[in-house]
Amino acid sequence: MPSLTKETKSTAWHAQPLDYEVIAIGAGVCGLYQTYRLQKMGIKFLTLEAGSDVGGTWYWNRYPGARFDSESFTYAYSFSKELLDEWDWSERFAGQPETEAYFQYVAKKFDLRKNIQFNTRVASARYNEENRSWTVLCADGREYTTRFLVTAIGVLSAPTRPRYKGMDKFKGQSFHTFDWPSEPLDFARLRVGIIGTGSTGVQIISEIADKVADLTVFQRRPNWCAPLRNRPITKEEMAEIRASYDKIFARCAQTPGGFIHGPDDRATFDVPEAERLAFWEQLYAAPGFGKWLGNFRDILMDATANAEFTRFMSAKIRERINDPALAEKLIPKDHQFGTRRVPLETNYYECYNRDNVHLVDISETPILEITEKGVLTSDREYEFDLLIYATGFDAITGAYDRIDFVGENGVYLRDKWADGPLTALGVMTTGFPNLLTMAGPQSGSAGQNFPRGIEEVINWWSELLEYIRGNGYTKIEPKQELEDAWLEHVIKMGDGALLGKEKSWFSGYNTNLDREYKPRYLIYMGGAPRYRKRLAEQAQSNYSGFNFS
Numbered sequence: 001m002p003s004l005t006k007e008t009k010s011t012a013w014h015a016q017p018l019d020y021e022v023i024a025i026g027a028g029v030c031g032l033y034q035t036y037r038l039q040k041m042g043i044k045f046l047t048l049e050a051g052s053d054v055g056g057t058w059y060w061n062r063y064p065g066a067r068f069d070s071e072s073f074t075y076a077y078s079f080s081k082e083l084l085d086e087w088d089w090s091e092r093f094a095g096q097p098e099t100e101a102y103f104q105y106v107a108k109k110f111d112l113r114k115n116i117q118f119n120t121r122v123a124s125a126r127y128n129e130e131n132r133s134w135t136v137l138c139a140d141g142r143e144y145t146t147r148f149l150v151t152a153i154g155v156l157s158a159p160t161r162p163r164y165k166g167m168d169k170f171k172g173q174s175f176h177t178f179d180w181p182s183e184p185l186d187f188a189r190l191r192v193g194i195i196g197t198g199s200t201g202v203q204i205i206s207e208i209a210d211k212v213a214d215l216t217v218f219q220r221r222p223n224w225c226a227p228l229r230n231r232p233i234t235k236e237e238m239a240e241i242r243a244s245y246d247k248i249f250a251r252c253a254q255t256p257g258g259f260i261h262g263p264d265d266r267a268t269f270d271v272p273e274a275e276r277l278a279f280w281e282q283l284y285a286a287p288g289f290g291k292w293l294g295n296f297r298d299i300l301m302d303a304t305a306n307a308e309f310t311r312f313m314s315a316k317i318r319e320r321i322n323d324p325a326l327a328e329k330l331i332p333k334d335h336q337f338g339t340r341r342v343p344l345e346t347n348y349y350e351c352y353n354r355d356n357v358h359l360v361d362i363s364e365t366p367i368l369e370i371t372e373k374g375v376l377t378s379d380r381e382y383e384f385d386l387l388i389y390a391t392g393f394d395a396i397t398g399a400y401d402r403i404d405f406v407g408e409n410g411v412y413l414r415d416k417w418a419d420g421p422l423t424a425l426g427v428m429t430t431g432f433p434n435l436l437t438m439a440g441p442q443s444g445s446a447g448q449n450f451p452r453g454i455e456e457v458i459n460w461w462s463e464l465l466e467y468i469r470g471n472g473y474t475k476i477e478p479k480q481e482l483e484d485a486w487l488e489h490v491i492k493m494g495d496g497a498l499l500g501k502e503k504s505w506f507s508g509y510n511t512n513l514d515r516e517y518k519p520r521y522l523i524y525m526g527g528a529p530r531y532r533k534r535l536a537e538q539a540q541s542n543y544s545g546f547n548f549s
């Protein structure tokens with residue numbers, strides 16, 4: 001991969017005009033909307049995208065069963081009434097092909113592809129104080145200069161494979177879920193092994209269990225999975241949804257996660273037991289994240305209240321699995337419900353009642369190595385034709401670590417963030433002027449129903465960009481006080497929540513990297529309304545937390 005040196009441009013390059021006013025990296029959910037806004041502003045910009053088309057997450061994650069956990073109609077962009085009027089969702093929780101088609105439709109409708117350069121992976125970006133610009137170097141050697149650099153590089157876009165001995169020896173087909181091949185796989189005669197039981201693994205297992213010859217699931221720790229309850233949206237329902245979009249988006253704006261599901265006002269123990277159970281039955285029978293995000297207000301804050309619901313969910317899992325010993329293996333014992341990301345599922349637990357599906361608890365019989373034929377555990381060797389690594393991501397900061405961002409005084413961003421991210425409202429970081437980290441660590445958008453957070457933060461930054469241009473500024477950077485205050489606030493909010501402390505990608509936990517944890521909170525836990533207020537305060541105070549020159 002090429003590296004950025006002063007020699008990459010002629011010595012007098014800083015006297016030359018910049019190639020662009022803005023370069024955005026990424027044309028996924030965030031980058032696509034950024035592209036739309038920049039195009040509307042009529043400024044000279046370019047969006048760089050590693051994939052061959054738009055969609056980001058929905059472009060890369062094409063594994064069987066990949067699907068929304070957000071209600072489709074809450075995941076749509078809200079910025080264009082015309083778009084809302086034109087697009088029909090076919091299911092309450094749309095599958096990947098439909099979602100990818102949606103983003104392609106958006107790109108076509110607004111003619112966004114003309115400003116996106118595909119198949120272009122950014123290798124490094126260096127800030128030049130001489131002319132207050134960034135030089136962006138791509139993996140193919142192309143180089144561009146820009147005043148502002150906007151990252152829309154995804155929250156879960158840096159996949160991590162396990163580091164088992166012998167992974168290169170396996171003679172069958174193997175890949176990480178993020179690198180799922182585009183050619184269809186004929187599963188019918190395949191013996192499949194899958195490692196990982198997060199949201200991705202759970203979706204794949206449920207989808208392929210009845211399509212493969214044999215499926216062996218290697219589970220390190222079970223998750224608290226809950227029913228998705230997907231169903232088609234009829235034409236009549238779509239018309240009703242369309243007529244209610246204003247209300248739907250207003251509702252999402254009120255809830256901490258940007259979903260239609262927000263916490264119930266009541267505290268668990270204020271509600272008599274029978275009523276409590278009836279409420280939980282209702283949540284369990286209803287679609288989506290209600291069980292997690294629409295529960296009593298203290299369920300995700302108070303471990304004692306949570307223990308009651310955890311008991312309820314354990315019973316639900318037991319009911320669905322024929323073999324009681326197997327059920328116990330699938331019930332998490334090391335963490336309470338909802339303290340890690342809850343995978344939503346369709347018939348996941350029932351898969352384990354099938355003769356062709358086997359669970360290997362690798363907390364009991366660890367994987368020793370990958371062999372030519374398959375997987376060797378401390379117990380025996382398993383033979384496969386296909387081995388799937390559903391082992392997750394170097395979340396939130398992983399995509400930043402993989403690009404050499406070099407700020408003032410030659411400081412690398414990954415070094416500045418070595419002990420965890422330091423940011424101002426999650427949108428900028430000191431020492432890296434003119435670098436905007438959209439959906440970056442500690443921003444409000446990373447942990448919520450993504451498009452809702454994204455539209456908000458891109459709108460905020462677009463107004464800020466107008467302000468900068470209107471005043472003829474060429475440089476913006478956050479004040480140290482804002483960064484310090486934001487860290488303090490992020491920690492305070494994180495300390496009050498159960499989510500984010502458990503070992504999961506929310507807390508930067510990943511055993512496939514050189515370190516298991518990323519220190520400091522990666523995600524802002526204060527909720528979308530509070531985050532929006534903080535952004536608005538900055539705009540109202542003429543961005544008092546930032547220095548301009």
Ligand code: NA7
Pocket residue numbers: 156161162163195196197198199200201219220221341390391392393504505511512
């Ligand atoms: P997750 O949720 O991070 O899940 C990864 C899974 O892989 C999880 O079960 C891990 O077990 C397991 N894992 C990771 N490394 C290993 C190794 N080395 N050996 C065995 N098992 C391993 O990623 P997903 O892709 O499922 O979901 C990510 C998000 O995408 C999801 O939350 C949605 O927001 C969309 P562990 O639990 O760490 O013991």
